[in-house]
Amino acid sequence: MTANGYRDYFKVLGVDRGADADTIKRSFRKLARQYHPDVNPGDKAAEARFKEISEAYEVLSDPDKRRRYEQFGQYWSQAGAGGGMGGMDVDFGRYGNFDDFINDLLGRFGGGGASSAPGGFGFGSGFPGGFGGSGFGTGGFGAGFPGGAKGAPANLDAEANLTLAMAEAFRGCERTLAVNDERVKVRIPAGVRQGSRLRLKGKGNMQPGTGRRGDLYLNLQIQTHPIWKLDGDQLRAELPLSLDELALGGEVRVATPDGEATVQVPPGMTLGRSLRLKGKGWPIKEGRGDLLLTPVLRMPDTLSSEERALLEQLRAARSADPRAGWIQAARL
Structure with a gap:
């Protein structure tokens, strides 16, 4: 000025x-x-x-x-x-997002933009009963501003988080979600990962007065499981073994996502080394990844008198010191 x-x-x-x-x-x-x-x-x-x-x-x-x-x-x-x-x-607080404000501003100035009611789009308060309060957010400063004779749509896309049990992510499932007054059935494919994103076309925010509607993006979260952990295409778990199974090896029954199976534990199995079951892991495009079982020593909470006697005999008969050289090497 x-x-x-x-x-x-x-x-x-x-x-x-x-x-x-x-x-x-x-x-x-x-x-x-x-x-x-x-x-x-x-x-x-x-x-x-x-x-x-x-x-x-x-x-x-x-x-x-x-x-x-x-x-x-x-x-x-x-x-x-x-x-x-x-x-x-x-009063910027009247507007749900930036595009709402620009729509209103351009409309009042004769710029051809569609004026939308203050307060934002229909997903601001989340899904009733659908996502446990995760809520939708609008696209914010997204796809563009209103313009032209009738105005191009603002970014009407919406996002929400959807949490799945690991079994649902592993096998796939169907969910029915409440989107405002509409119930939408969603098919979750088998083998989705943490952070996978699904697009539901035409289920996002609606621009008042135009009928235009964006897409809804679901960000998938997978609940932790007490046994299984997903590592890329591989599924991992700890395999509890007894002292004699670790020392002597042999066939042991194990769990897999598909049920029980038998694996061969080699004698003198080293802790930290994994047993690999090919094609028994997470679903992938080409089939299944591998299942990795890592042995851990599981001692009983209490020992019977016979077990204690045998362990005493083992201690007396032991020929090697498990800490040989370790003490010297550990000195700083």
Whole structure:
């Protein structure tokens, strides 16, 4: 603003004086995104700049106001009805997101955008009974701003978290979700991973008055399991073995996701080394990954008198010191 109170609205928006309506609109969108208070929380200078470019766009986007502004300069508002936004107090809290605000702003300024009701889209409070309070978030500063004769849609996509039991993720399942007043059946394929993302086309936020609707993205979370742990394509678990099974080896019954199986434990099985069961792990595109069982020594809580006597005999007969060389090597 000059000393006499004149604002060069073309300079404010960074356009030439002969700029057409589309050029002015593009420049406003770019600057509005840059200086919007949601992008610059607590920045008073950015908020003032945002109001200034909003004022400039209000005038230059209206053919009658622009004509009077170009003819009368700083006295344009006294040359007819109307006035700028210079004293406007914008209540940004009325809007659910940035695109809501821009829709409303462009609609009021004659920019052709569809005005949406304050408060955001229909998914803001989450699914009733569907996700345990995970809620949907709108796309925020997503796919674009309203524009053109009827206005292109804002980013209407929505997201939510969906938690699955490991058995559901392993075998696949169907879930029926409550999306506002609609019940949507979702098929979860077998073998999804932690963080997998499913897209439900046309089940996202709806733009009021246009019928346009975005997509819903489900971010899948898998509950931890007391036995199984997913490691890439492999499924891992600890295999409890007794002292004699570790020392002598032999066939042992084990659990797999498909039921019981028999594996051969080699004599003198080293702790930390895994037994691999090919094709018994997590579902993958080509079939199944592998199952890895890592032996751990499981001692009984109590010993019978016979077990204790045998262990005493073993201690007496032991020929090797398990800590041979270890003590010397451990000194610092």
